[in-house]
Amino acid sequence: MANKMISEIPLPKSIANVFAARNISTAKDALSLTEFELMELLDVGLTEVRSALSQISEIVAPPYQTALSLMEQRFQNEHLGGHFPTGLKGLDAALCGGIPFGVLTELVGPAGIGKTQFCLKLSLLASLPTNYGGLDGRVIYIDVESKFSSRRLLEIGLRSFPEIFQMKEMAQEMAGRIFVLRPSSLSEFTQSLQQIKVSLLQNQVKMLVIDSMAALVSGEHEQGVRRQQTLSWHISFIKSLAEFSRIPVVVTNQVRSQSHDEASQYSFQEYLSCAAQSRDGIVETPTRYDSHLVAALGIHWAHAVTTRLVLEAKSGQRFIKVAKSPISPPLAFPFHITSSGISLLSDEGMELMGPEINSIHCQGHNEIINFRMESLV
Amino acid sequence: MEIWRLPISASQRGKLISAGYTTLSSLSSISSSDLARESKVSESEALDILKFASHSHSGGWEMSSGNCSIFEGAQNAWDMLHEEESLVHITTSSADLDNILGGGIHCKEVTEIGGVPGIGKTQLGIQIAVNVQIPHGFGGLGGKAIYIDTEGSFMVERALQIAEACIEDMSEYNRFIRKDFQACEIRMQPKDILGNIFYFRICSYTEQIALINYLDKFISEHKDVKVVVVDSVTFHFRQDFDDMALRTRVLSGMALKLMKLAKKFSLAVVLLNQVTTKHTEGSFQLALALGDSWSHTCTNRIVLYWNGNERYAYIDKSPSLRSASAAYSVTRRGIRNSSSSCKRIKMM
Structure with a gap:
């Protein structure tokens, strides 16, 4: 308009x-x-x-809707009330049924934690018929880091849904619904996004996965402001894509180590802590986030995603955390990755407090991976 | 006063000046036909000009009887105080937060709320849109809400949860305080609350400006709207602008219109803002987005931030409230007081 x-x-x-x-x-x-x-x-x-x-x-000016009509419309027109179940029961319950349609869901975590594994599982699920909990549609998988493995995809399928994937023609059909794009540069990525926009609706595409968003820019630009500006068009475009086609969009993000001059405080916070010190007579060091890792794409990107799931490893155990969600409190679920893909060890989430919510730990998960790899072979 | 002040077009103004009419008083005793002839404008234009002139003239310095309006449009401080005291505030559902806000979100004012992603801006926005509907009998406004969503982050499921909790709280209050059930029975259903939230989805900054222009008309038709929530005011202005000077002009125009709306319909305007990093005095710090000139435009500014394990709200700017901070928490039922004990709660 x-x-x-x-x-x-x-x-x-x-x-x-x-x-x-x-x-x-x-x-x-x-x-x-x-x-x-x-x-x-x-x-x-x-x-x-x-x-x-x-x-x-x-x-x-666009016309208005009451929140009530919005809700009724969603429940009438959309499969499962606009949520795509991930198959991880605890997580689905926290997210009101699963990954929401029409908005961005971000997976962020250190290398090798299982982001791609989660993405593979999700694309597989989306391609399945609705009676198996899928969306019965095509999936576009933008594989920036060249990590998509069709063998792994079929393995997950075979272990999780043997009744479908043991039949060769069914397996072929399901895998045939997942389209992988491999843009090698930011401009190619931009092109494919524009193509996708045109074909999204006609082709029964039910999910979009971008793995990963951070890899696109980290190669081309060094740091800071430049990067933010390059991405802001994409952020806006992907959001509108999700919005108008009402499909779940899952985007992964890498982590980087926090540089020492990273902003984590407002100017008034220093002032407040100084005031508290002079009042109490105790010298306190201002509380800073002591995490070593932060999401690679900055605060501007973080504002744009609606749901942020952090995958991390803490003392040898992997956790998936709901770090930002308009419907779920911050919860952490322990998970592991097996030959049938990602699965939760417990459906009961632990509620998180304070900086715990946004911190990203990376301790000792490498050993677990090696161990699992051996057990797979 | 000079004719520069009249809201007329540049060419009309030029014609008036060249015909020698430079001050308003020179226009005060002339007929429209004379003005039309002398300054070479059409009769109807001349009539309009005279109308504007007489209007702004009398609005200026003429004394009128009765001390309430010595200057037209002005209000004395005593009356303002009474009016402010009679205004009902919109509660945030957290008593601590209401406390530092002087009772809640103020009507007739523009309040900006900013914070890092995931701190609870949208949650607070939804909570306010629900709480504005608390009926008069429960100390609320009994109004309706406009929710302007620029980011697509409004979750109707979440609004339903918060609405349900709000109604539960009201019936609890009823049982507790009144004891007589008939007196003020709650006839509100969660569905009614959702039905009273007018939701606008905005996809570009042009739409945002257009909608804010149009709100004046919309609210005249829906007089019971008592809050306008914009979530977030920043999003489109952050992406689509190259010309920063233009952005500042457009933004301040928009802020002025919102302020006018707040005053005219005595409603609260709540603007949610994102944060950005700012380089000052050799270090990077967090600051609300949209720049320095924008920070002048909002009457109240509240910053939400993490302090240790808890979420805090800080009053960064307000003409009437002292700067203070209070803890709050985001629970399944909505915004609530912070539970200071850091116990781990098992969910589900």
Whole structure:
């Protein structure tokens, strides 16, 4: 609606002509200017500008829905009320049924923790018929790090759903629904996103996986501001993709070590802690996050994801944590990875407090992986 | 006063000046037909100009009887105090938070709430949209809410949970305080609460500006709207702008309109903002997004942050409240007081 032509808006003839003469052709052009800039540019009075703007605004503004109708509509039109079950019961219960449709869900964690394994399992699940808990549709898997393994995918399938994957033609059909794209640069990635947008609806695509988002930029730019700007178009675009097609979108993110000048405090917090010190007479070192790892994509990206799941290892045990979710409290579930893919060791989540929620631990999970690999062979 | 102040077009102004009409008083005793002839504008335009002129003239310095309006549109501080005291605040469902806010979110004001991802901005937004509907009998406003979602982060399931908890709390209160059940029975259902939240999904900054322009009309038609929540005000402005000066102008225009809405319909405006990192005095620090000139536009500014194991809210800026901080927590039932004991609660 933002690019609506002003000529299509029923304005009084005289003022419509002035807009056309000054080359203000879309609603976006008109609304990006202040009232006074328009008065100068169009050479008309304030009342005319105001009434024209309010007419344009009324047409451009999207219609409202009550939250009630939104809910009813979701439950009527959407499979499972708009949530895609991950098969991890505890996690599904916390997330109100699973990974939500229409928004971004992020998996973040250290290398080798099981992000890709989780993604493989999810794409497999999405391709399954609905009576097996799947979405019965195609999956687009954007494999940036070249880690997608079709052998592993079929192995997970065979171990988790033997009744389907033991039949060769069924296995072929399920695996045939998962389309893997391998962009090698940011510009290729941009291209494939634009292609996806066109074909998403016609092709019964029910899930989009991007593994990983961080790998795309870390190779091309060094650090900081530049990176944020490069990605902001993508963030916005992927969000709108998810939104208009109402499919779950799962994106992975890497971790990096926290640099020493990393911002984790507001300026007033220093002031507050100083005030507390002078009052109590105790010298306290300000509490800083003592975690060594942070998500590779910065705070701007973190704002954009709706659900953030952190995968971490702590004293030899792997945990999946709901670090950010509009519906779930921060919970941690222990998990392990077996030949049938990722599975929870307990469906009871432990509630987390404070900095625990966002910290990413990486202790001793390498041993577990080696051990498992041996047991697989 | 000079005619610069009149809301007329540049060319009309030029014609008036070249005809020698530079001050408002020079327009005060002239007929429209004379003005039309002398400054070469049409009769109807001349009539409009005179109307504007007489309007702003009388609005300026004329004394009127009765001490309540010596200056038109002005209100004395005593009356303002009374009006403020009679206003009902929107509770946040956390008594500690309400306490530092002076009773809750203030009507007639713009309140900005910012914080890091996952701290509970959207939660607070939804909570406010639900709490504004608490009926008068329970010390609420009994109003409706507008929820403007720019990020797609509004979760209707979560709104339902919070609404259910809110109704439970009200019936608890009923049993506790009143004892007589008939007096103020709760006829509200969670569905009614959801039905009173008007949800707008915004997909570009143009739509955001358009909607805020249109709100004036929308609220005139839905007079019982008492809160407008924008979640978040930042998102589209952070992505789609190259020209920062334009961004600042557009943003401040938008903020002015929101402030006007708040005053005109005596409703609360709650803007949620994201954070960004800012380089000051040799170190990086967190700061709310949209820059320095934006930080002037909101009346109240609340920053949500982690302090050790707890979520805190800090009043960063307010003309009437002292700066203070309070702990709160986000529970299954919504925003609540922080449970200071750090016990691990088993869920489900």
